[in-house]
Amino acid sequence: MDLRTRLTRVALAQPAVLLVTSPGATRERLAVEAELERRDWPQAAGPASADLVVFAGTPLPVREDDWAERVWQGVPAPRARVTVTDAVHAAHALDHGHATLLKPGTQHAGHQGHMNHQGHGADHEHESGHGEHGGAHEEHGGHEEQADHGGHEGHGGHEGHRPNGEHAAHQGHGHMDHGGMDHGAMGHGGHQHHMGAVAGLPMAERAADRDELRLDRLHVPLGPALPDWPAGLVLRLELQGDVVQRAEVDPVPTPSASGPAFWNEPWLRAMTGEPVTVGEAARRQCAAHLDSLGRLLGVAGWIDAAGRARDARDSLLGGAGRDELVPRIRPLVRRLRRSWTLRWLLAGVGAQARGPVGGDVHSRLIAWLDAIEHALDAIDGRERLPARPLRGPRGRVDTETPPSQSLLDALPELLEGAEFACARLIVASLDPDLDELAPQQLPVGRNHG
């Protein structure tokens, strides 16, 4: 083992993981998150700081735009990626990704660990070496292929790391341009207000802002690969500076649901007549709200509290007893309720008087806290869940439209005029669960979980 290999081994002992979740893959996401927590591997906020990309669920293209490929393009070498399509294989997939990452070839021959984790089969594919990753490979019009593997102008040493590493507009990092407009269905020329292009990227257009000043208006797709973001959600934003002028929810690609929507599972099972206890439902509900809470706190930048919420969620789903859970959850809930900084920062953001999402970000958070405490009390309930009404974490499960649909419908109006950070908070405070939108909602027999 030469020095270089040994250094890499030490450096990447705990690789930074970019976890990208597809709709319908909540189980897989939770399994990966729990595993990362157990291993103490940090999570990366974006591709540039990641070593290992973990796709929970097979990423589906949005409007023919293969965003997953672009996320991958943005990751600096040495890098590896794995796809987890079954929660039980999470640990194995991470091991495999880590091994690929440490393979001496990874950083130099540009080995790309790419495997589909269905339990077997890992197809390694070569990729261009030395950071060129296809060199001048044009982003425009999507990428058809990685054809120009030859794009590496050789081993020009580290000069080879030319900065034009074409990772144009990885999701959420829409560039100063028509952001995502340069890919997918709305690509090139499809848009009328082009103002010319620089380096193959379209320029921003202009429009009047709220004070009637003509300012640059950027079209930026937000999602699906952002930290603490609802899986599969894509928002098309028009940004002026960091103010959202207009927001539109992209239609969700049909998730490849491996089972019923995870957070609604107990109620869906009860619907088919299976015996489900009140305690089981309460446990799932409590965990669902803690999951939402963890994300909202993550977006609000309270890393410590977010971590506690996630730990509590994992031990709930791991089946911990009430005696163990109460001392973990109660102090957290009390602390959040009392925090005046949290109130100062969240109150008044995303306020709406009526409707399914009445109140503001802070009052929605308090509603979650109430529900968490309420569910925690019922966690040992042995009686059978009544057949009606079936109220899941986000609303009634037994109605025609899933509750998350009304959350999504409320989004554009709430986001209009919000500053970027507030927009993130608003999305996190609604936390729509796109798994609910899957056409097949009812469980088919017993699934894992």
Place this chain on the structure above:
Amino acid sequence: MLVLAAWATATVDARSTGPGREVLRLLVQQRRITRAADIPLVRLGTTLLPVAAVLAAAVLPFGFRSVSDLPDGVVWFNAMEALAWAAVWLTGWAPNSTLSLIGGYRFLAQGLAYELPHMLAITTAALGAESLQVGAVVDAQSGLWFAVWMPVAFGIYLLSALAMAFWGPFDQPAGADVAGGAAGELSGVDRLVFLGGRWLLLVVAAAFAVPLFLGGGHGPLLPGWAWTVLKTAAVLGFLLWARRRVPTVRMERYVELAWVVLTPLAVAQALVVAVVVLAR
């Protein structure tokens, strides 16, 4: 010395990976940036941050000796620390990426919010010593620490120390909600230099609280340098603790607090100090 302090703080703060491992990780990582990025600006912005921190540290007394005890050292410190504005803005702007740009914007807004009360706070300390020389400020505290009789200025200084290093509750310019913000598109050495520079800046800002408000090297029994180290460690420890207690402060809220509450408070504090100085 500074680097050691930054290192030690990072070790205490590191949640999982130690800083040594993190540095190695970034060193083996490829340096890569977005398409159509302005490379010279990225390099300039990232390197400017540690450079600003080190230059600001030139007037920082270790015990009672500093690299250079300029006659207007307090102004020098503030000027160097303001270089960080340019550094973060350039780093956010250069990669040609929206989220990174938003990070850059945020730091400018942050600068506008924290700088006014911050300048009044350090001016108050200089006023108390009747000198802009850092050595003179320390000498003026051989009896009573400034932190004791100008607590408001001290509190405001601690807040702005966090804000200028855009760290902890003021980490919005590099926040997770914008996928790393200004630092979001940096990898490899660029990232190392930029984030390392941020740690240095935090340590320097915390360490400067010691000569300004905590009596510098003054203290019983121990030599001056030991007191400097102890006090700096205490300030840093407090800042690390504070971060666990609060969420990220958004500038749109903080700017209101800074201008409506903190600035008048700082002015009032300066007034009280001025009256005391005149009367003595």
